[in-house]
Amino acid sequence: MADVFIVGIGIHPFGRTDALSGLQQGAYAVGKALRDAGLEWADMQFGFGGSESSGNADTIVNEMGLTGIPIINVRNGCATGGSSLIGTWQGIASGQYDLGVAFGFDKHPRGAFNAMPSEYSLPDWYGEVGMMVTTQFFAMKLQRYMAQYGISHEALGRVAQKAFDNAVHAPHAWRRSPVDLDTILTSTMISDPLTKYMFCSPAEGGVALILASEKKARELGRADIRIKAAVTRSRPAGSFEVFSPSLSIERGGAPTLLASAAAFDMAGIGPQDIDVAQLQDTESGAEIMHMAENGFCKDGEQEEWLAEGWSRIGGRLPVNTDGGCLACGEPIGASGLRQVYENVLQLRGAGGGRQVPGNPRTAYTHVYGAPGISGVTILER
């Protein structure tokens, strides 16, 4: 396929913005991305957009302008942003278009996500007895992983501590004050072994990326950051997912393993070649497990990684340089695109106080979510 470049990026800060709808935050991000690229809405030939709980993305034309372009709505859970990016990328790589926009936004109510059994083809009793709670799944996957591979409670705290330290330097992050390790470890227990500071919160925000063909990118003077891989994968047999009343005794792989392997194969590089990574950190343990599932270390090595600070900015592989979901919160439709936004900044050398040193050239993003879906992108400068 032909090379495709990211020529413009925009974000509406994550967190809470009472005055704006989710869609308006998406439109704000599109406006910023267009200005970043030196383009106007009228230049856009098509788009892919999505939100989980803020309505149809194609209504963004009410905010941006009625130019008649096709916009395809994406609703793919936590992989919504990644799927929008893939659609836009393919539209340009195929030669059909020269310029397009991938965008995502959301605005969730406060508190934990609330799910009903019938939405997941589950019997009512499953929710009635109190097992329809996403945080339980993350806690139980992690509890077993910690026992199997010797991960300590302190390591969970270090992940959150790093997130808040990094977010101090990320203007789009929500929680931008450092929290000391002891406070994190001793804060309210939500679902053992995870405390309050180790979980991300549903939030609000919007992100947009302008993609261009090589010809167009050269015209714009932005033929520097190219998409090397963008994939999503659903779950394989035997994976452990949220809302599972039973699991097969024959344990299998995980959607992240499939997505990661496919992305590295597509890019023609391996984990050792990546300079900066944004990994799904719904909670502290998710970042730890995803370091191994994406191939950046072996199971159990995370303990040493975190104690030595190897995943901090300046370490051997900086992870979640803007504080990730832990510090930014998770507006589902926008979250995956935030990771790509952050990577473009890092590859441009525009990361400010959180810039990864050494002139990074390759950048990796990873999302994971219900009901067992993962999306991975690899960018190269």
Place this chain on the structure above:
Amino acid sequence: MGEVIDIAEGLFVAEPQPALLGGRHKATGRIVFPCPTGTGDYEPIRLPHRGTLWSWTVQRFRPKTPPYAGPEDFVPFALGYVELPGAVIVETPLTAVAFEDLKIGMEMETVLILFNEDAEGRKIRTFAFAPVGKD
């Protein structure tokens, strides 16, 4: 003690000892819980009474209602997955165990517990797992 009703039909049996009812896929032999209905692809099967704790956590705050239908006066409860040997790993509330005593690999057995009362004052019975030798 008033009338007792089960939280759902076909989920468990009480005699000769409490056990969950799973479903065996007729074509592949794969076992799931609960037993899927409607397609005829699965036949009900009584699952082993005992198993080992596969993972666990504690629900520290009251889940949102709906769907949660437990007592208004919330008490944190443990839940986990129990591996039933040769059959399936089931998600279940855990009972009769102190949170600090929970340990992956510990032996657990199926019990039936009274969970709450419905609007007519009937007691609702459901399944749970408890450490072997306690109930």
